[in-house]
Amino acid sequence: MENTIKGFTRANHVGITVKNLEKSIAFYEALTGTKVSNIDEIGGPRMAKTQGLNDTKIKYANLHLDNLNIDILEYVIPESEQASYSNNQISAMHLCFEVDDINAAMERLKEIGIEPEGEPITFQEEDGLQSGFGTAVTYFRDPDGTNLEIIAPQGPFKRKNH
Template identity: 70%
Template sequence: MMNGFSLVNHVGITVSDLDKSIAFYEALAGKKIANRDAIGGQRMAQVQGLDDTKINYANLHLGNVNIDILEYEAPQSTQAQYSNEQISAMHLCFEVEDLDAAIARLNELGIEPEGEPIYFEEQDGLKAGFGTGVVYFKDPDGTNLELIAPKGPFARV
């Protein structure tokens, strides 16, 4: 049995409209969800620190991590607003080989990046990883997402 935290199983993203978010993430990943279901009740709620819950969800399996897309019927969800510099803000980063091609694909899907992509250079204060490209964008509910074309220590071994 593994006791170290060396693998990530999934990232859960709470959304306002499950159908809309399924369409977004399927288009982004270029693959269909693995399943769609609902879960809830007091046992599920207590593990989350809630009184009761009902969650409609879908699972999207990527090569190295799963995305759980969650729409809470109960309790009623509220909109969180996080920008990347805020404490406890998180983002999900997709690894790509060609950042320019990936941005072109975003544009085809009607998704606009938050700003212009950057490619790390020596002037950015890095000791390695030159040529790594990154760009940020958001899903339909404002979840922070990133694309990275990694080089050097940012590349997966």
């Protein structure tokens, strides 16, 4: 089926709701080595309606990666509630950072005090895959518990134009 609607082949950003904007800015800047491009505030009834809310006030920052932006959002109105998702729960999502060297990425995590969920693995035949051997992955969480992943992709996990 041909894609007749333009624009659904690119992602612009992922939004991550956090408890404390300043703390999360420090985390994501340290993790990515990239500074946020701006910090601002948005809200009011018009914005709230786009999200099914009556009113909203959101403090936010934008972080521009090479191929995706991260919107870091602290909801002031209504106050955010803590959610916790494991990767196997329906509607859980995660953000995956692509790296060239999984070991260097693990060192970076250690430098900023992040413990991964487990040691990284490199996909092998016994993992049940038909392809993608040599791809390395590990999972970790941000300070608010957001599921994050690191991948050093091979085979079909590697994007064609990268």
